Each structure stands twice: as structure tokens, then as C-alpha cells.
Amino acid sequence: MVGGLYIAGPVLAWLLALLAAAQLYIAPGLPEHKRPPPVHPCIWLWMLGMLAMLIILIVGHLLNELGTGKTIKSSIGWAKGWALIALFPFIGAVLDIRPEIIYRAVCRLGVQTLLLIPLFLVAPFIGLPGLLYVSPLKIVGGSGPEYFAVILYTIEPGVGTPRWQFFAPWSPAAGLIAVVHTLCALEEKSWKWKVIGVTASLMIALLSQSRLALVALAVVWPAAFGISQLRKPWAWFTAAGPVLVATMVAGQLLELMNQAVESFKGARADSSRVRAALGRIAVERWRNEAPWFGHGVVERGPHLVEYMPIGSHHSWYGLLFVKGITGVVALLVPLVATLLVTAKLSLHDPVGRVAFSLLLLLTLYTFGENLEILSYLYWPALVLVGIACRRAVVFRQRRLAHASRQAPPPDASERV
Template identity: 50%
Template sequence: MTPDLRPANPVETLVYKTLVWTWPFYFVGALYVVGPVLAWTLGAIAVLSLYLGPAIRSDLRATGTIPPVVWAWLIGMAAMLVVLWLGHLDWSLGTKQTIKSSIGWAKGWALLALFPLAGAVLPIRRDILVRGQCVVALWTLVLAPLLLVAPYIGLPEKIFTSPLKAIGGPGPEYFSVYLFTYDPATWTPRWQFYAPWSPFAALLGVVMVVFALEEKNRNWKAIGIAAGVFMILASKSRMGLVGLVACTTVPRLMPLLLRGWAWQAGAALTASMAVIGPMVMQSMADGVKAFKGARADSTRVRETLQRIAYERWKGEAVWFGHGTVQPGPHIVEFMPIGSHHTWYALLFVKGVAGFAALLVPMVWQTWLVMYDATRGPRGRLPMAIVMTLILLSFGENMEIEAYMLWPALMILGRHAREMSDDRLGVPAAKGS
């Protein structure tokens, strides 16, 4: 870390050290435990800072009140817990299952509110989070040779499963340490790094790239971009490739919405579609078909899961859902109904109420980052993060992966704080 960039207070130290120790935590199977513990610790410090005000030590004082969009996340995720209770009551799932699911909420959905709260309230600079991600990238590049040669020199896929799995979680893969895995469709190796599976690792690679693009030190920037791209390619995830292109370019094109010549070029392009439109549409259709065909079995399972979840939600539990995921049939390889897609899963598990509890803050946050990205560079990283979260939501269950997305969620809170300060006329903090 360069002399001009080092943690300036206890919470920055806690956040930075937790982030740069990502790989060591993974090697002992502790990441799924570290994320929620960090979230509730930072959330408690944030509440304490707001409550004590000037009575707390100066380097822990709240940077301001809670921004409106962060309030939306807090209310929405609290509503998730209430909806969970109503769904369990409706389906008579019992006290034991309700307690277990409530603990699951505390390790999942709650994190989507606690980390933005911490980022908005506590004095944690954006630059510290960006540098921390680049240090994780350095770990990744150092370990890359071992990971790449592992399947070819006879090393095992899984090293071990941590005893921490006794704490409970979505599955043993969250506590297991892997060097690589084999793709069941092609029986070729693919890598998942410190994520529970490869597609999620690819999106963590996208997050690493968009963070690295904000790094001011050229060497650290190069390290972050190289590691992020490596994670995306080695995971062999289609979603990661889409995210790499879209999340790095679209936020940087947003200022064009305020340029007259861009609108004129857009109008000319629209007019030309009358001539080339059919050819473009056919090319796009062929591209989508090839994209899905690249992993046809995976696409089939996901689409079938989504269809079953939607039909059962509509026919059985419209308002508060089924309360929990349920075992799937053989046609979806026994994967749980209510998995592999945040929005269909919400309808199935928590119904319309749960769907709305996520949709409202997500739409609000999306509008906020898009608006700021059109005005200047500050909004690029938050918009790239929101785009990654949206992409993630269409292929994964967002809440069970929030424990790995906490630096990104804190950036969203920090950004909400910055925009709130703009409205109040508060000068921006150095390195924020």
C-alpha cells in the first residue's frame, strides 16, 4: 500500500484487512462466516455512531444521516423477514423451520441493507475498497499457476470441507476449498477461485475489473484488470463475458445522453434500421441461440426451473410464496425450485410481497447511479456494480451470494452518501 493511502480509522482497518485476507479466509472455509459477521459488526457500529453523534470518537463519527435509498434497502430487507414469517405461517412450516429461515435471512437478505448502511454512514473511503480489491487480485495472480496446472498434475478437485459447515448454510460448497472443478457437460476443468461455483466467480471477476478501473495507481490497476479477466475466462461463464463487456463500457457511455450530437447519431441509426433492421435482428437471434447453445444443458435446466417456479407461484402462493425452496423433479436434476434466478425465486419463495421488497430499492438504486453516471466519472463504478447485480439476479440467487459482494454493496452506500451530500451542499471528502 502506498504511503498516501492507508486506513485512517478502525473501521477502515477492519474493512481493508478483511478484504485483503479473502484468500486466506477461503483456504480455511470461513468466507461464508466472515461476510455476515462483518455486516452485522459494521451495522452495529453505524447505528452506534448515529446514536452517539459527537460523543463517539472523532474518527468513527457518522458522515451524515442515512440517505433515502439506503432507507429503502433497510425497509425492503426488513419486509423480507416479515414476509418470510407470513409464508411460514401460511404453510405451517413450524417454529424450527421458521427460526432456521430467519437465521438464513440474517446471513443473506439482511446483508443487502447492512453493507450499504455501513458504506453510507461510516467514514470509509472508496479508495480503500478499490485498493483492497486490487490486493485480492494480486493474491489471485500469484495462485494462478498452481490453479491452472492442478488438473493436469493429478491434484484433487476439492482439498477439504471446513468444520465450519456445522454453522449451517445453503450447502457444503460454501465451506469447501477447491483447486478446480470439472464441467459435467464437457468434462473439462473450470475454475471457481474463492466462490462456491464458477459462474459466480466470473461475476466476481467482473466486479474486480470495474473496481480496478477506478484505481489511481497504474500498477495496481493493471493487476486488478488482469486478475479479473483471468477469473472470467477461467470460469468459462457466458454471463461473465457479457458482464465484462457491458459493465465496463455502458457506464462510460452514459454522458453521451447529455450530448446533442449523440442523439442525432442515434436518430440516424434508428432511421437506418428500416433498411438493415431485418439483418440485424436475425444476427441477434443467431447470437442468442449460439449463446444458449454453448451450455445447452445448463440453459434447459434453468429455463425449466424458472417455468416451474412461476407456475407454482401463480397457482399456489401469490402473495407470500411458499416460504422456502423445495426439491425439484428429475427433469431439473433435482435442483431446488426457487434457485438459479433471484426474481423467479422471490415469486416462488416470498410471493409478490417479497418481489416488491427487492424491486423497489433496486429500481431506485439503478435510477440513482444512472443519473450520476450521466453527469460524471463518479457514477461509473456504482453503475457498473448495479449492472453486475442485475446480471447476477437473472442467473443466481442474489441473497445467498451477498456475503461475497460486500465491497460492492458498501460502494453503493458510499455513493448514496455522496449524492446526498451534493443535495445538502456538503463538500466531498478527499478520497471518497
């Protein structure tokens, strides 16, 4: 209601990151049982990758002669965007945060959502304005007033139907947050809170009318659950039949998939056309003008794409245009490494499965959103990724300790 979420996310990240750094600093003086485990290598990869984003940003500004003012402004933007993608996993890996706290908090937020949804639903039909006001907090800066706007609903261009975005800057972003909250609420142990959290999150996903959110709801959790069961024989026996049938009707399945993709694009044809054009422009200008360090800043596109920023609606195209191939590598390496680590952990630990599903979701959304500008909203997912990395380190320490206890004592020749 005060339009302060865009400020709250970065402030929370940097304050908790300082607390985590202090915890690491004083750890050698603490009793052994109170020391945090060693920081997982994946967390350091995220830290190095996002620090590389800052270095690439500065180099890109220098090469494109954008001036000191723009460099400082973009560096502040980095601190509120890309930096959070590394800081929140670092926080989860160092501070002893229980995942159950995040699950319950998401469900408690669901109570507020369910109470407010009737107002959102009736607002466009009783004459209430869509935009209530823009918070004066926008003076702190941001990519646009939409990050500080309090909006009841929006009207879909060309269709004239209402669409809801809740506390996100636009509706597809609300869809992303809805899926994050759904995956968290499913892990809540209390059935009462689970029903509340899942219901509220599904309502946001449906009312946001985000096509990608609906696809993610159908794909991400089953995929993560299936991979987490690969150690169990029943999973292989269960999958054998469907895989056999799929190989026999592969041609028909491919045709159905192509039809589904076309239907997906046709559901909002103008949006799909603009997104495709933005991608083509971004790739073409990246390849011909700034292949290594990009253009340094976002630029508005032509009338063809309704003056949307080039590379927007797609993390990889956005990285290519703004930061070049080096920016893509800085995100791709830690993302792939952490996906592999959480996939392995999901075989043994529920938190690993949750973190893996959230990373799958974020990977899916790299093809539909710019992840860095929404990190102030989906930060619970990043904290859970850090918690999973912490669990992976603890499990490895336990395995090594168990192996050392089980090892036979050396014989006389080995002692010599």
C-alpha cells in the same frame, strides 16, 4: 484456505452496521463537520425492503405450517443473505469509507490470484484432486458444503473439461465476482495496480467459463459509461450516427440478436434446459399454490431438473416461489430507485458511475443467480452503492447551499 468467507461476510456486515448505527446515534453531539450526512432515502428503502423480506418469510412459514424450527433456521439464513443487501449500503452511506480503499484492496487480491492461477491450471493435468477438503467451519450451518469447500477445479458434466471457481461456491458465482472486481480495478489510479487487478479479474472471468460474466464484461461498463456522458454534447453527436444506422438495419440486428441468444443457450445446452425448466416449475407452482407469500422455503425439483432447488439460478423466480409477489416487490422497488439515483449521480461523479455499473451488473445477474446467497462475496459492490448514495446527499446539500447564497434578498413587501 480455511473456508471462512461465508462466515466473514455476515460478521463484517453486522459489526460495521452496529458501528454505523452508533455513529448516527452520537452524531447530534459531534461537531457539525464530523457528523455524517443524512441517510439517503434509497438506503432506507433497502432497509425496509429487506426487513419486509423477513416479515414475508415469517408469514410464509406460518401460512405453510412449516414449524418453529424451520422459521428460526430461515431467519438465520435471512440474516446471512438478504439482510446483507441492505446492511452494506447502509455502512457505505454512514461511515466515511473512501472508495479508493476498495479499489486498491481488489487489486491487492489480484496479486494473490495471479500467484495461485498456475497451480489451479496445472492441477487437473497432474493428478491433483479437485476437492481438497471441506472446512470444519461448516458446522455453523449454510445452504451446503460447497460454501466451505476448498476446491482447485471441477469437471464439467457431460463435457469432461476442467472448470475453475476459485473462492466462490460455484463457477458462475466466480464470474460475477470477477466482473465486480474488474469494474472496481478499472477505477484504480495507479497503473501498476490497475493492470494487476484487471488482469487477475479477467483471468477469473475467463477460467470460470461463465457465459453471463462474458456478456456482462462486454455490456455493463460501456452502458454505464455512455449514460454518464449524456450531459456532454459530444456523446449525443457520437451516438447519432450509430443510432441512425441501427434504425436502418433493425431487422438484421434483431436476427443477429436472436442467433446470439441461441448460441448463448447452445454453448451449454443442458444447463440452459435445466434453468428454463426450473423457471417454468417455479412460476407454475407460485401461481397455483402460493401467489402472495410464496412457499416459505426452497424445495428440491424433480429428476427433470436434476433435483436442483426450484427457483434457483434466478432471483425473480426464486422470490416468486419462496416469497411470492410481495418478495418481488420488496427487491424491485429499492433496486429501481437506486438505479435511477446512481444513474443521475453518474452524470457528475465517478463514484456514481461505478455504483451504477455495479447495480446494472447485479440486475443482470438476477436473471442468472440468486443474489442473496452470494452477498457475502460481492459486498464491496454494495458498499460502493452506499458511498454513492452518501455522495448524492452531499451534492444535494451543496446545491441547496449554493442556491440559497445566490438567491436575491427579499424586498420590503416580502419582508412584511
